[in-house]
């Protein structure tokens with residue numbers, strides 16, 4: 001592919017040119033050192049044009065209906081005049097293998113909707129790397145005029161926390177379950193949720209879904225108490241039949257309006273920026289440490305001694321850090 005210069009990228013993104021938006025995201029996702037500088041220059045130019053979108057995380061276990069939901073929900077939003085971008089954080093993704101086509105077939109209507117842009121999760125790398133690429137893609141999408149950003153994540157592992165750290169509101173999709181449904185949803189994920197929707201409330205399952213929503217709402221009231229700033233509503237919907245999606249949107253908007261009017265939205269986003277800064281420092285530092293020749297040389301022997309019980313973990317950690325710092329310490333008096 002021919003190289004594109006900074007001005008072409010900036011203008012193309014601000015004009016909402018799809019091909020350039022896609023190329024810009026490929027650039028910010030790239031981990032190649034020669035792309036990094038240009039990507040950061042681009043993001044610096046785009047940053048003042050970003051920040052106005054509603055950022056919504058969508059999570060739920062595999063099979064809950066996330067793709068079906070986002071397809072129907074996004075289509076409803078574009079019919080209301082919104083421009084919708086779909087991003088994802090799923091570092092374990094083998095589903096699409098990073099192929100855009102893979103995700104496009106999962107969201108048939110949105111994929112061909114001119115007011116929507118569906119981008120699959122960058123599939124390579126650590127959670128930190130994938131989350132960084134998604135956060136930066138968000139800046140590109142907002143600068144390109146998308147005013148609703150849906151960030152999908154699969155309901156396992158640490159990815160929900162990473163997504164909650166980059167959105168304004170977090171939607172958890174769940175299913176009606178028999179027995180104690182709270183056991184079926186990880187408590188940590190419940191704590192992240194601002195809105196919960198029991199999906200597949202249709203056909204023979206509709207009654208179960210309504211009952212499950214009521215039961216979960218009761219359990220949550222106990223968890224959150226009366227004085228909470230926001231009590232997550234538990235709704236029911238059918239992604240397949242596009243039923244109840246307007247209520248989900250209404251409640252997400254209510255949550256965001258409350259955040260905004262109380263000054264919490266601006267504070268949340270500022271805190272997220274600072275949090276991301278340190279998350280990147282941690283990732284980068286750990287990457288450098290693992291790649292450090294002195295650490296690589298010392299580590300196998302130290303690990304062996306720890307395994308044999310001849311060295312405490314604390315001492316081994318000290319030595320690994322000493323090996324790392326020894327190499328990077330200023331060489332002034334060496």
Ligand SMILES: Nc1nc2c(ncn2[C@@H]2O[C@H](COP(=O)(O)OP(=O)(O)OP(=O)(O)O)[C@@H](O)[C@H]2O)c(=O)[nH]1
Pocket residue numbers: 060061062063064065066067068069154199200201202237238239240241
């Ligand atoms: N009855 C019913 N089925 C649904 C609904 N939403 C999704 N499904 C079905 O549930 C299955 C899983 O839906 P997906 O949208 O692929 O679910 P997902 O959560 O994206 O799953 P992964 O791609 O595995 O993460 C599919 O067979 C859908 O047709 C719904 O509202 N009602």
